[in-house]
Amino acid sequence: MDGLDVETYLVCGSEREGKDLALRLGHELNLGEVDIMFCEFDGYGVRVRLRKYIHRPGDPYHWLKGPGERDQLA
Amino acid sequence: MKKKRILCVPLDPVHDVGIKIIRNALATRGFDTELLSPDLPMEEIVRRAAAGSYDDILVSRTLGYGVAELLGRLVDLLDASGVRDRSRVILGGKAITSELAAELGFDRGFDEHSHVEDIVAFIEGKSSRNHVAVVEKKKPDITAGYSYGVHDRRIETALDEIVEKLLRWSEGKSSPGVQRARLRQEMFSDASGSRKEALLDEYLSLSDGVIVDAFRRNVMPKGVRNVSQGELQALREMLKERSAFRPVTLRHSGDRPLIFKFLGSGCPVMDLVHAKVCERWGVDGFLLINPSWEARYEGLLEGALTHQNDGTVTSAENIRLVRELLEPSTLLTVRAHRGLNTPETVVLASHGGADMTKIDLVYGSLGAGTDPARLAVDGVEAIRLAARFKMPFDIPGNDELSGVPAWKTLAGLLINVHLGTRLGARPILKPLFCYGPHIVINGLMRQTFVDYNAAKIRALRAIVDCPIWTGEPIAFMTQTEDRVQSAAATSFHAALGTALKVDAMTVASTDEAYSRGPICIASRIDSLQGIHEAARFMGMAGFAPTAAADSMTADMHAKIADVLDQVKSAPDLPAAITAGLLGDREDGAYPGTFGKGTVG
Numbered sequence: 001m002d003g004l005d006v007e008t009y010l011v012c013g014s015e016r017e018g019k020d021l022a023l024r025l026g027h028e029l030n031l032g033e034v035d036i037m038f039c040e041f042d043g044y045g046v047r048v049r050l051r052k053y054i055h056r057p058g059d060p061y062h063w064l065k066g067p068g069e070r071d072q073l074a
Numbered sequence: 075m076k077k078k079r080i081l082c083v084p085l086d087p088v089h090d091v092g093i094k095i096i097r098n099a100l101a102t103r104g105f106d107t108e109l110l111s112p113d114l115p116m117e118e119i120v121r122r123a124a125a126g127s128y129d130d131i132l133v134s135r136t137l138g139y140g141v142a143e144l145l146g147r148l149v150d151l152l153d154a155s156g157v158r159d160r161s162r163v164i165l166g167g168k169a170i171t172s173e174l175a176a177e178l179g180f181d182r183g184f185d186e187h188s189h190v191e192d193i194v195a196f197i198e199g200k201s202s203r204n205h206v207a208v209v210e211k212k213k214p215d216i217t218a219g220y221s222y223g224v225h226d227r228r229i230e231t232a233l234d235e236i237v238e239k240l241l242r243w244s245e246g247k248s249s250p251g252v253q254r255a256r257l258r259q260e261m262f263s264d265a266s267g268s269r270k271e272a273l274l275d276e277y278l279s280l281s282d283g284v285i286v287d288a289f290r291r292n293v294m295p296k297g298v299r300n301v302s303q304g305e306l307q308a309l310r311e312m313l314k315e316r317s318a319f320r321p322v323t324l325r326h327s328g329d330r331p332l333i334f335k336f337l338g339s340g341c342p343v344m345d346l347v348h349a350k351v352c353e354r355w356g357v358d359g360f361l362l363i364n365p366s367w368e369a370r371y372e373g374l375l376e377g378a379l380t381h382q383n384d385g386t387v388t389s390a391e392n393i394r395l396v397r398e399l400l401e402p403s404t405l406l407t408v409r410a411h412r413g414l415n416t417p418e419t420v421v422l423a424s425h426g427g428a429d430m431t432k433i434d435l436v437y438g439s440l441g442a443g444t445d446p447a448r449l450a451v452d453g454v455e456a457i458r459l460a461a462r463f464k465m466p467f468d469i470p471g472n473d474e475l476s477g478v479p480a481w482k483t484l485a486g487l488l489i490n491v492h493l494g495t496r497l498g499a500r501p502i503l504k505p506l507f508c509y510g511p512h513i514v515i516n517g518l519m520r521q522t523f524v525d526y527n528a529a530k531i532r533a534l535r536a537i538v539d540c541p542i543w544t545g546e547p548i549a550f551m552t553q554t555e556d557r558v559q560s561a562a563a564t565s566f567h568a569a570l571g572t573a574l575k576v577d578a579m580t581v582a583s584t585d586e587a588y589s590r591g592p593i594c595i596a597s598r599i600d601s602l603q604g605i606h607e608a609a610r611f612m613g614m615a616g617f618a619p620t621a622a623a624d625s626m627t628a629d630m631h632a633k634i635a636d637v638l639d640q641v642k643s644a645p646d647l648p649a650a651i652t653a654g655l656l657g658d659r660e661d662g663a664y665p666g667t668f669g670k671g672t673v674g
Contacts, residue, residue, distance in 0.1 A: 007349070007596055008594075008596055009594070009596045009599065010346075010593045013315070013316070019173075021333050036171075040187075040352040042351060042355060043316050044347065044350055044351050044354065045351070045353050047596060047599045
């Protein structure tokens with residue numbers, strides 16, 4: 001409907017490295033620009049939550065379109 | 075000396091709580107501060123900043139919509155008005171990251187996790203202090219201070235007689251499991267090469283073919299392989315690189331309950347990295363859980379071993395590896411309570427440096443498949459070994475998960491406690507906090523989950539002075555595959571355990587209800603985060619069970635006494651288990667058959 005979250009734990013040596021890895025993960029998943037919503041480093045890695053907004057409020061909503069239009073978009 | 079002048083700007087339609095807190099902290103430290111109201115036009119903010127000759131301008135932003143554009147415009151206006159030439163501009167708030175602040179050209183950025191002290195320290199030109207809640211962790215003894223005295227005379231009489239009969243019955247009896255445990259002890263001692271070979275021959279003559287094949291032909295059970303030296307070396311190096319230990323606690327106050335988690339991914343390497351991460355998030359100890367197939371074989375494997383299935387192989391090397399790499403303050407217990415290797419597992423656990431073990435003569439037969447007579451012989455030996463090695467043992471009440479009523483399960487736990495005490499060991503009661511089948515069918519938790527769980531603890535406390543460790547894990551059968559629901563269910567039960575002042579708890583990950591794959595580390599952290607929040611929320615406050623909890627406690631106590639009287643009347647404990655006195659077929663409990671006919 002609106003967003004896609006990726007939650008995971010990344011093994012790394014610092015919060016900075018964890019954030020870089022998280023952003024790289026977003027790109028490798030072809031998500032484009034992602035937000036890092038939560039990132040906590042514990043010494044071994046980061047517990048991290050990435051978000052890609054699919055539909056922001058006010059966007060043309062894919063899920064409001066008819067079945068034919070949806071197929072075209074897909 | 076001239077006071078530093080600070081302008082505090084909530085660049086937000088309404089949110090200014092955070093910056094007010096910072097402003098108050100700065101004022102207390104002697105700064106000359108001025109706080110603007112929220113929702114001022116940007117031009118007005120810049121005009122005020124330019125007019126006041128401030129040393130530092132603090133800008134806070136909570137709402138994240140279009141934040142980069144908004145702040146970029148603010149920086150441009152401050153530059154154009156000359157403010158940046160004489161004032162530092164510092165950015166903070168929920169919508170801010172330090173990266174965003176740097177990218178936009180602010181002098182410093184503080185995100186939502188920053189502490190007020192960090193910001194004050196920056197303004198004062200000092201380095202920020204470490205805010206992690208550091209605690210010095212010492213290895214605790216769960217059993218310290220308990221007398222094991224039985225408060226109820228009728229129950230004490232029954233337990234005395236049950237234990238006496240069991241010890242008489244087991245006298246002079248042995249099993250392949252008991253013999254292997256004795257051989258293992260000798261093998262671990264300084265026997266010479268030829269003597270060791272002779273001991274191994276004897277050991278394998280008492281083991282199943284699958285174990286013999288592993289020792290003699292290096293053919294492992296399906297899916298099992300040796301962990302390579304390269305893997306072990308890389309693991310040690312990885313953990314060493316990150317060895318600066320930052321102990322934290324999941325408790326808000328006091329030193330109980332201790333929080334335990336299972337380890338048993340199948341692979342000791344994965345177990346260890348999970349354990350090390352969980353230590354950082356406040357876990358106090360771990361239970362090493364073995365594969366279910368191990369219970370069916372006579373004999374245990376040797377070496378650092380991994381396999382791609384549930385449960386980590388019991389070997390002295392695996393136990394030693396885990397123990398070696400855990401923090402010294404972290405407790406480790408090894409499951410020995412079921413199957414054909416109970417006393418031998420206690421020997422391996424001790425040799426591998428584990429702190430505790432897990433033995434249950436009743437559940438191991440009724441819920442875990444071992445012949446009652448075999449487990450009685452093996453269990454008595456295992457408890458004697460635990461006493462000799464000074465290893466406390468816990469007694470899981472998992473019979474309830476089959477459908478056995480709580481009072482029968484608790485009666486079984488009390489038999490184990492009394493036997494353990496008699497043999498000089500330090501047992502630990504482990505009643506479940508669960509939504510078990512008997513509870514569901516009879517609607518015992520229809521109103522609340524609090525009363526019946528509280529009644530179990532109260533009834534046990536009224537009977538015996540013994541440590542209580544709720545498990546296994548807490549909230550069994552209340553968690554679903556939804557992560558938030560699962561973390562919430564675990565956290566509520568953890569809060570209840572804390573309020574009831576139990577000594578320890580085993581807690582699940584948010585993957586508890588997911589059975590189609592291994593547990594992930596993120597799920598372990600999620601439940602620990604939940605428990606931490608629950609502890610913070612509850613603090614020293616308690617739960618108030620309803621009046622129903624009083625009648626449930628009295629009913630539970632009376633029924634435990636009745637069950638123990640019935641067991642007392644049976645010829646011996648294995649006969650009582652076989653007769654269904656501690657759980658029958660209607661309850662969903664079946665006396666096990668592994669090892670039947672092997673007691674001699």
